[in-house]
Each structure stands twice: as C-alpha cells, then as structure tokens.
Amino acid sequence: RIVYLNGEWLPEGEAKVSIFDRGFLFADAIYEVTAVIGGKLIDYPGHAARLKRSLGELGITSPIDADSLLEVHRQIVARNNLGEGLIYMQISRGPADRDFAFPANPTPTITLFTQEKAILSNPKLETGISVITVPDLRWARRDIKTVQLLYPSMAKTEAMRQNAEDAWLVEDGFVTEASSANAHIVTKEGKLITRSLSTAILHGITRASILDLAHAAGVPTEERAFTPQEAKDAAEAFITSATSFVMPVTRIDGQPVGAGKPGPVTQRLRAAYIEDRCANAI
Ligand code: PMP
Numbered sequence: 001r002i003v004y005l006n007g008e009w010l011p012e013g014e015a016k017v018s019i020f021d022r023g024f025l026f027a028d029a030i031y032e033v034t035a036v037i038g039g040k041l042i043d044y045p046g047h048a049a050r051l052k053r054s055l056g057e058l059g060i061t062s063p064i065d066a067d068s069l070l071e072v073h074r075q076i077v078a079r080n081n082l083g084e085g086l087i088y089m090q091i092s093r094g095p096a097d098r099d100f101a102f103p104a105n106p107t108p109t110i111t112l113f114t115q116e117k118a119i120l121s122n123p124k125l126e127t128g129i130s131v132i133t134v135p136d137l138r139w140a141r142r143d144i145k146t147v148q149l150l151y152p153s154m155a156k157t158e159a160m161r162q163n164a165e166d167a168w169l170v171e172d173g174f175v176t177e178a179s180s181a182n183a184h185i186v187t188k189e190g191k192l193i194t195r196s197l198s199t200a201i202l203h204g205i206t207r208a209s210i211l212d213l214a215h216a217a218g219v220p221t222e223e224r225a226f227t228p229q230e231a232k233d234a235a236e237a238f239i240t241s242a243t244s245f246v247m248p249v250t251r252i253d254g255q256p257v258g259a260g261k262p263g264p265v266t267q268r269l270r271a272a273y274i275e276d277r278c279a280n281a282i
Pocket of ligand 1: 033181201202242
C-alpha cells in the first residue's frame with residue numbers, strides 16, 4: 001500500500017513516526033474513517049466537519065487545509081486503486097519531549113492509509129450480529145473521536161470470546177453505544193429509537209444520515225436513551241458506522257431480538273442509506 005505521512009506518499013513500510021509522538025505516548029490524537037464505494041467517498045462532508053470539531057476540542061491546529069485534505073483522500077484511493085473499503089486518517093499533536101502538559105508549538109503528525117473491506121456484501125448481513133452488553137468504562141468525552149480505543153478493544157475482544165460480534169456499552173442502566181458504532185432499536189410500533197447527542201457518545205455521521213433518511217421515509221424517530229432490556233424486547237435492533245453502514249443486531253446477551261433475524265425497518269434504512277449516499281458520493 002501507498003500511505004500518506006506529513007505531505008509525503010510512501011510505501012507503507014517506509015512511513016516512520018517518532019517514538020516521542022504524543023499520539024503514541026498519550027493517545028493525543030484524533031481520527032476519522034471514511035467509507036469508499038466504487039472509488040468514491042461516502043458521507044465525506046460529515047467526516048470533515050467532525051474532524052474539525054475534534055481538533056478544536058483538543059486545541060490541535062490542523063496541519064492541512066480542507067481542500068487539500070479532500071484531495072489527499074481522493075489521491076489515496078487512486079494510488080491504491082481502492083474500489084470498496086475505507087480510508088483511515090489520523091492527526092496527532094505531534095512529537096515533543098514527554099510531558100503531560102501540551103507543548104507550546106507542536107508540529108502535528110497527519111497520516112492516512114486505506115484498507116479494502118466488503119461493505120455492501122458483508123456476509124453478516126444475512127443473519128445479523130450478536131452483541132453482549134458490558135459496562136461502559138471509557139472516559140467521559142466520547143464525543144471527541146480520539147485514538148484512545150483500549151477499552152472498546154477490550155470490550156470487542158470479550159464479545160469475540162463469548163462468540164458474539166460486538167459489545168454494547170451500558171452506563172447508568174442505559175445503552176450508550178457499541179464498541180465502534182452507534183446503537184439503535186425499532187419498537188414494536190415501528191419507531192426508531194436512538195440515544196440523543198451528548199458527551200456520552202460519538203456523534204456518528206452514519207447515525208445522523210440514518211435519522212435524516214428515516215424522516216424522509218416517514219419512519220417515526222425518537223432520540224432518547226434505552227435500556228438493554230428495552231432493546232431485548234424491541235422488534236429490531238441495529239448499529240451504524242462508516243464501515244458497516246447499517247448492520248442488523250439479532251441477538252443481545254444470547255436473547256433473540258424480535259424474530260431473531262434482520263428486521264424490515266433496518267433493511268429499509270440500510271437500502272435507503274446505500275441508495276442515497278452512494279448517489280451523493282464524491
Ligand atoms: N461510536 C463509536 C464509539 C465509534 O467508534 C464509531 C465509529 N468510529 C461510531 C459510533 C460510528 O460513527 P460513524 O458513523 O461516524 O462511523
């Protein structure tokens with residue numbers, strides 16, 4: 001693969017970052033993941049806007065302007081001949097002598113790489129995925145998309161150990177989100193319920209698109225927290241993320257959700273997302 005590092009295009013084995021980089025020492029870095037379908041970027045404006053917000057919250061100055069960043073995204077797709085998959089982009093505060101306080105004039109590190117992934121024909125779509133519930137032990141600023149992903153990695157690993165595909169995180173009795181996706185349910189009355197935006201969850205770009213598409217399709221929605229029990233009793237459940245789009249959740253803690261197979265509202269929203277977002281890909 002050809003990767004991008006601080007203005008240079010390099011074979012992946014030649015891209016080197018300092019051991020003093022604050023991304024490495026302090027997880028002092030933010031990232032974005034953008035899906036690519038047919039060589040085009042899905043929901044890119046949303047990802048670019050959230051990147052700006054994450055940088056602002058941490059006081060990291062972007063090392064690249066918005067037009068150039070889009071151009072780098074396009075170029076990395078072309079250079080790697082990427083048809084379907086994802087672009088990972090990370091900006092860290094950069095290298096500095098190890099000190100907890102932010103350095104005065106850091107030079108941020110920006111890197112991008114691509115990964116091929118079957119998004120449209122993911123085999124898990126047929127059955128949906130199983131999730132377990134675990135306590136949400138992450139820090140309290142989950143609205144900032146930092147690379148501080150150790151707890152979500154632990155949660156997902158525990159899910160795999162229990163023969164499930166993912167973990168839903170629970171705080172104060174309510175589901176916050178999945179390890180790397182937003183969590184949603186559909187009630188027996190056909191209403192889409194998803195947690196409202198706050199510092200407790202990442203403001204998912206796919207979540208926002210799905211809410212818009214639900215409104216357009218006449219699916220009633222409500223933004224509020226729900227409990228694991230409410231999810232188990234729901235008609236349908238699903239997760240959303242840039243790299244899974246809409247993925248049905250058919251088991252929670254071993255209990256089937258609704259009919260135990262991907263539900264009609266979930267499938268309709270997934271189809272609407274693919275149709276609309278692929279048509280508007282750039
Ligand atoms: N929540 C968390 C914790 C995530 O890591 C992600 C994806 N990185 C999401 C939600 C989904 O966000 P998006 O739809 O923007 O990919």
